[in-house]
Amino acid sequence: MHRVVITGVGPVSSIGIGVSAFARSLRAGRSGISPIASFDTTGFPHVCAGEVHDFHPEQILRRLDARRWGRSTLFAAAAARLAVDDARLDVDAVGADRVGVVIGTTCGESQVIEALTKQILRDGFAAESPDLLRQSPGNRLAYGVSEEIGAAGESLTISTACAASNYALGYAYDRLAHGDFDVMIAGGADSVCQWVHAGFYRLGTLAKDSCAPFDRDRAGILTAEGGAALAIETLDHARARGARIYAEILGYGLNCDADHMVAPNASNIAACMRVAHRNAGVRPSDVDYICAHGTGTPANDSAELRAIREVFGDQPPPVSSIKSMLGHTMGAASGFGAIASALAITEGFLPPTVNWRAPDPDMTGIDVVPTHARDARIRVVQNDGFAFGGNNAIVVLAGGV
Amino acid sequence: MSLAITGWSVLCSAGIGVDAFTGLLDAHGDGASRAPDVRGLYEDALPAATAHAFVDLNVRATLGRKNTTSLDRRTVLALIACRDALGDGGVRVDDETRHRIGVTLGTTWGSLKAMSDYTKESLLEDRPYLVEPARFPNTVMNCAAGQAAIWFGLKGVNATIAGGHLAFLNVIDYTANLLRCGYADTILAGAVEEFTPHNAWANDLTRGNGTAGASGSNGSNGSGLAGEAAAVFVIERADEARAAGRRIDADVLSVATGFAPGGAAGGRLRTSLAGCLRRALARAGVAPEAISVIVSSDASGDARESVEAGAVADVFGNAAPVRLAPRAIVGDCQAAMGAMQVASLLAWHRGRPARDGAVSLITGWTDDGGVGAAVVKGWNRAGSDRG
Numbered sequence: 054m055h056r057v058v059i060t061g062v063g064p065v066s067s068i069g070i071g072v073s074a075f076a077r078s079l080r081a082g083r084s085g086i087s088p089i090a091s092f093d094t095t096g097f098p099h100v101c102a103g104e105v106h107d108f109h110p111e112q113i114l115r116r117l118d119a120r121r122w123g124r125s126t127l128f129a130a131a132a133a134r135l136a137v138d139d140a141r142l143d144v145d146a147v148g149a150d151r152v153g154v155v156i157g158t159t160c161g162e163s164q165v166i167e168a169l170t171k172q173i174l175r176d177g178f179a180a181e182s183p184d185l186l187r188q189s190p191g192n193r194l195a196y197g198v199s200e201e202i203g204a205a206g207e208s209l210t211i212s213t214a215c216a217a218s219n220y221a222l223g224y225a226y227d228r229l230a231h232g233d234f235d236v237m238i239a240g241g242a243d244s245v246c247q248w249v250h251a252g253f254y255r256l257g258t259l260a261k262d263s264c265a266p267f268d269r270d271r272a273g274i275l276t277a278e279g280g281a282a283l284a285i286e287t288l289d290h291a292r293a294r295g296a297r298i299y300a301e302i303l304g305y306g307l308n309c310d311a312d313h314m315v316a317p318n319a320s321n322i323a324a325c326m327r328v329a330h331r332n333a334g335v336r337p338s339d340v341d342y343i344c345a346h347g348t349g350t351p352a353n354d355s356a357e358l359r360a361i362r363e364v365f366g367d368q369p370p371p372v373s374s375i376k377s378m379l380g381h382t383m384g385a386a387s388g389f390g391a392i393a394s395a396l397a398i399t400e401g402f403l404p405p406t407v408n409w410r411a412p413d414p415d416m417t418g419i420d421v422v423p424t425h426a427r428d429a430r431i432r433v434v435q436n437d438g439f440a441f442g443g444n445n446a447i448v449v450l451a452g453g454v
Numbered sequence: 455m456s457l458a459i460t461g462w463s464v465l466c467s468a469g470i471g472v473d474a475f476t477g478l479l480d481a482h483g484d485g486a487s488r489a490p491d492v493r494g495l496y497e498d499a500l501p502a503a504t505a506h507a508f509v510d511l512n513v514r515a516t517l518g519r520k521n522t523t524s525l526d527r528r529t530v531l532a533l534i535a536c537r538d539a540l541g542d543g544g545v546r547v548d549d550e551t552r553h554r555i556g557v558t559l560g561t562t563w564g565s566l567k568a569m570s571d572y573t574k575e576s577l578l579e580d581r582p583y584l585v586e587p588a589r590f591p592n593t594v595m596n597c598a599a600g601q602a603a604i605w606f607g608l609k610g611v612n613a614t615i616a617g618g619h620l621a622f623l624n625v626i627d628y629t630a631n632l633l634r635c636g637y638a639d640t641i642l643a644g645a646v647e648e649f650t651p652h653n654a655w656a657n658d659l660t661r662g663n664g665t666a667g668a669s670g671s672n673g674s675n676g677s678g679l680a681g682e683a684a685a686v687f688v689i690e691r692a693d694e695a696r697a698a699g700r701r702i703d704a705d706v707l708s709v710a711t712g713f714a715p716g717g718a719a720g721g722r723l724r725t726s727l728a729g730c731l732r733r734a735l736a737r738a739g740v741a742p743e744a745i746s747v748i749v750s751s752d753a754s755g756d757a758r759e760s761v762e763a764g765a766v767a768d769v770f771g772n773a774a775p776v777r778l779a780p781r782a783i784v785g786d787c788q789a790a791m792g793a794m795q796v797a798s799l800l801a802w803h804r805g806r807p808a809r810d811g812a813v814s815l816i817t818g819w820t821d822d823g824g825v826g827a828a829v830v831k832g833w834n835r836a837g838s839d840r841g
Contacts, residue, residue, distance in 0.1 A: 096582045150712070159594055161563060161616060170573040178499060178655040186656045187821070190562050191595055191616030192624075196822045199713040205726065208713040208824060209624055210616040212564065212595035220613060227631050248569065251576040252590035254583045307637060308553065309612035311603040314591040321609065324553070441591055442600020444612050 057229045058454055060296040061140025061284030062392045063132040063240070066385075067103040067277060068378050070113075070131075072139055076396050080426045082407045084378050086262060086275055091164065092247040099254055101262040102245045103277025103380030117201045123162035123188040126197035128280030128385070129242035133198040136238060140284035140296060144203045144236075147290075153206035153234040154198045155224050156282075157217025157241035158384035159440075161191035161210075164244045198238055198282070206234050214440035215346075215381065217241050218281060218388030219448050223305035225285050226448075235290045240282030243383035250276050256315065258350045264381075265408035266347035266374035267354050267421045274348045277380030281388025283395070288454065299395040300450040303433070304333030310443025317353050317439055322360035325445040329435065330364075333449035337365045339433045340449075342403060344390040346437040347374025348381055357437065358416050371429070373406040373422035387438030391448060394434040398452035403427045455634050457626075457706040458695040461543020461688035463535045464797045466784050467506040467681070470516065470534060472542075476801045482783045489679050489785065498651040501658035506681035506785030507649035524588040525601065526565040528648040532598035533605055535684040536642050540606060543688030543700075545640060547607055556610035556638040557599045558629045559686075560621025560645030562789045564595030564614075567650035598646060610638040619751060620818045621645045622792025623826035626689075626709045633691050644686030645793040654680040657786050660821075678753055681785020685793035702833055703800050707813070708737035709828040717823035718761075727765035727825040731815065735769075738829035740813055745775050745829075747802070747814040749795040753781040762817050775815075778802060792818050796830065803832035810834055 064071065067085025068078035078085070085103045094100040110119040110127040117130050133154070137144065144152050160166075165188045172181050192210045199208040207228070211220045218241030225237035253259040258273040265271045291298055306329030310318040330337065346357055354374075361369045375393050376382075382389055393404050409423040436448045464471070467490055468478035489504040513522050513530050522530070536557065540547065547555060563569065572593045576582045591597050596614035603612045611632055617624035622645040629643040647653065657680040692705050710733040714726030735742060748770075752760040755777050757767040766774060780798040787794060795816050803809050809832065816828040 094582075098583070149715075154713070158616070160569065161595060163569065166563070166566065166569050167573045170570045171577070173570065174574060174577065178651055179501070179659075181655055181659055183659045186660045189566070189656070190618045190822075191564065192562070192618045192620070192820065192824065193822060194616075196713065196717070196820075196824065200715055200717075200823070203715060205713050205715065207627065207711045209628070209711075211628075212561065212614045212616045213599075213612070214594045214596045224628070224631065227635055231634070246573075247576050247582065248572040248585070248593060251583045251585045252572065252587070252593065255585050255587045256590060307611045307613075309556070309600070309603045309609050311552070311607055311609045311612075314597070314600055314604070440596070441594045442596040442612065442614075443603060444596055444600065 054230045055232055056288035057226050057285060057302045058288050058291050059283050059285055059299040059395050060291050061136040062395055063135030063139060063282040064389060064392050065105060065108060065128050065132045065280040066379055066389060067105050067279060071135055079393055079404045080402060082405045082425060084407060086380055091245050099259050099261050102275055104245050105279050114201055117197060122197050123165040124244040125158060125162050125242045126193050129156050129194045130197040130201040132240055132280035132282035133202055133238045136282040136284040137202050142236060142284055147236050149203055149205035151206060151235040152204035153228055153237045154195045154204050155209045155211060155221040155237060155239045156195040156198055157211045157213065157221040158191060158194050159214045159217060159243050160249060162189050162193060163246040165189045167246050194242055202238060213444040214442055215383050215386055216438035216440035216444045216446040217384040218386065219438035219446035222391055222448050223446060226302045226305060229285060229287050236286045238282055239285055240388040241384040242280040243278055243385055245276050245278040260349060263408045264349040264377050266349040266377050266406050267413060267416060268409045269411040269413045271349045271351060271354060273350045275380035277382045279382045279385045281385045281392055283391060298454050300398045300452055301454045303335060303449045303451050305329055305448040306332055307446050315441055317356035319356040319359040322356060322439060322445055323363040325447050326360060326364045329447035329449055335433055335449055340370050340435050341431040342370055342397060342434045343372040344394045344434055344436045345372050345374045346439045347376050349376060355415060358419055369419060371403050371420040371422050373404055375404050377407040387436060390436045394436045394450050398431050398434060401428055401430055403429045456692035457630055457633060457689050458692035458702045459687045459704040460690055460695050460700045460702060461539055462703060462800060463538030463542055464685040465508060465531060465535055466683045467508055469510060475797060478783060479801055496651050500651055500654050502679060505649055505654060505679045508682050526568040526592040527650060528565045528646050529598040529601050531648060531684040532559060532602055532646045535644055535686040536602040536606060539642055539686040539688050545688055552607050553609040554639040555608045556612055556632065556641045557602050557608055558613045558625050558641055558643045559599040560615050560617050560625040560789045561595055562618045565592055565648060566652040568592035570652055617789060618820045619788060619791050620820050620824040620826050621789035623709060623711055623818045623828055626706060626828055627711050629689050630709060641689045642686050643689045644684060645790045646684040647682060647788040647790040649680060649682030678781055679785045681787030683784050683787040683790040683794050685797040703835060704833060705831040707829040707831055708734050710734040710737060711826035714823040714825055718821045723761045723819060724764040727761060727819050728768040730825045731765055731769045731827045734827040734829050740829055742770050744813055745815050746812040747776045747778055749799050749814055749816045750777055750779045751791045751795060751818045753779060755779065761819055799830060799832055803834050805834055807834045
């Protein structure tokens with residue numbers, strides 16, 4: 054078994070594009086929430102989201118023609134390009150066949166599907182644009198990344214909703230640990246769209262203009278978008294080329310609630326944490342920081358903290374939610390979590406939970422790193438990702454390589 | 455590591471079950487297979503009067519009245535196929551085993567109709583948020599797999615893979631890794647595609663020249679009428695399945711997938727796919743001469759018309775094995791294509807002991823550059839219902 058390390062990160066987010074801007078925003082506790090521009094919000098009581106307004110894919114991409122790919126794929130491909138550059142990787146030198154891609158998503162090319170739906174409503178099915186139809190399949194996300202970076206190995210899109218990036222990271226870890234590839238690009242992407250905004254509002258889980266995870270008065274999520282990608286390679290490969298190493302992936306755990314499509318289940322989340330710890334070879338007391346799923350809904354945050362209590366006892370490590378700044382970026386969410394975790398390890402700080410005002414009486418004694426980032430020495434991080442369909446995925450990262 | 459298929463299920467235009475499917479295959483052999491009239495299925499206009507769709511699907515008669523009203527068609531098909539695969543494989547699901555039994559399903563969009571209808575509802579209602587909350591989960595791509603876990607109490611790894619025409623080969627690859635790493639003991643691995651106006655029009659409007667030219671300049675994988683199908687296979691580690699005395703329908707000896715930059719327009723699909731076939735053969739430790747059957751996803755076996763046939767010609771030369779090509783029978787069923795290829799192979803073996811141990815190659819590709827292949831050794835099912 055090979056050891057597996059992260060050597061490059063590529064965030065394309067509402068709080069920064071590229072590692073420097075993203076890290077600065079995490080430290081500053083900057084919010085990326087703003088009024089929605091991508092669709093007409095007339096009639097919606099809640100009109101804010103975490104859109105990436107200053108995303109200009111053509112400024113980042115080198116090979117993809119931005120006009121031929123949907124927004125989610127462009128997020129993924131731009132993130133991958135940034136991660137590859139950050140890792141100073143030369144895919145041709147590695148060997149295109151030795152580089153694989155695995156990308157997670159919740160709704161794939163949702164904006165493309167909405168554009169097609171408008172064509173159907175206006176002029177009927179026969180008037181749908183063949184070009185847009187060709188952009189619509191979910192597997193385009195990984196393909197766009199492979200195309201952009203010139204990878205000829207496996208190109209896989211995992212659509213396990215809001216835990217999908219962690220599934221992708223875990224799969225990349227397995228592929229590398231077993232020597233199937235030398236380098237994997239893993240991450241996730243999704244786009245803000247009207248149907249998801251409407252659906253969450255209707256479920257009563259959409260906040261108005263601020264996401265406040267773990268707060269007593271938390272009102273829900275804010276929909277958001279972006280692309281998160283990480284360049285991952287075997288430790289041997291990274292050392293041989295003198296690469297800078299952010300963190301090691303120790304292992305991950307997956308399980309399924311099998312009881313409800315949208316409601317989280319604390320005991321199954323706790324079981325998933327135990328599986329992740331066992332696979333990663335760590336004990337709860339080894340974990341220095343939990344980068345929470347922390348969506349900001351009453352149900353998620355209660356279930357997640359109950360699970361943490363169950364596994365970690367009365368004194369769990371600090372737990373914070375970067376969704377307080379980004380909103381819920383769906384398929385990219387745990388990818389951003391992994392990037393934040395890698396930065397927390399490398400730069401020695403705890404990302405904050407912003408918008409936190411008052412402790413939930415049911416959640417006392419947990420340090421949610423309120424409002425301000427904090428310097429801290431962190432070795433082991435647990436990165437949580439949970440999803441519709443009861444798809445739970447937790448990745449464990451560590452520094453000190 | 456070798457995988458064993460120890461149970462399976464299938465549904466297609468001919469209905470639910472292996473018998474209905476083998477009946478359809480036999481009828482096609484007799485030249486009698488025809489796509490049913492689909493005009494009564496939807497109010498929306500359809501691009502063609504016929505399609506290989508399961509027009510007689512009766513959700514309540516098949517799954518009951520409880521918890522079925524809000525399900526999308528894709529999820530219904532997946533639930534039927536998962537239920538029947540569990541039954542066929544005699545999988546014991548109880549508190550001792552359920553956290554070690556997982557689901558891996560292949561898809562293209564999730565339910566394109568569920569996503570599009572949700573947008574439509576939001577656009578047309580008096581208030582844009584007056585959408586049906588119970589149908590919201592149908593719009594996420596992992597709905598079918600998540601519902602299967604709920605319906606059958608499967609708490610092991612639950613995954614959905616978006617792979618278009620390559621989805622099932624991706625699913626086998628993903629499943630093989632789960633079992634290799636010991637993350638689960640049993641996986642329901644399958645793929646589903648629904649027939650809806652949305653899928654039918656996507657199929658119709660993106661069709662190129664019917665099949666991709668060997669030059670790959672203007673081709674599309676979407677050939678023939680739209681299809682609707684689901685097939686789910688019970689997959690376990692082969693050594694453990696044998697040790698436990700399980701009945702083996704097939705051994706999956708290897709799988710390989712890759713990507714051809716440039717896709718159909720880039721001109722490298724054929725060579726990439728040929729490379730993939732060679733990798734799959736090498737991983738299985740099987741020489742090309744040992745392959746008895748090619749189960750193709752393309753309709754055409756002509757190397758001048760078909761990427762796949764071209765790649766097969768590159769690897770096998772003139773000594774091309776027997777060719778099974780279910781597309782003409784099941785239609786262009788997108789994500790379900792690979793699963794129907796494997797189902798066709800198992801049907802070819804079923805009840806025919808003379809074919810035991812024959813080694814076959816399953817091939818697949820997508821317009822955008824995905825390529826894949828699997829090497830499968832099939833067995834007849836002794837005492838099968840086809841006797």
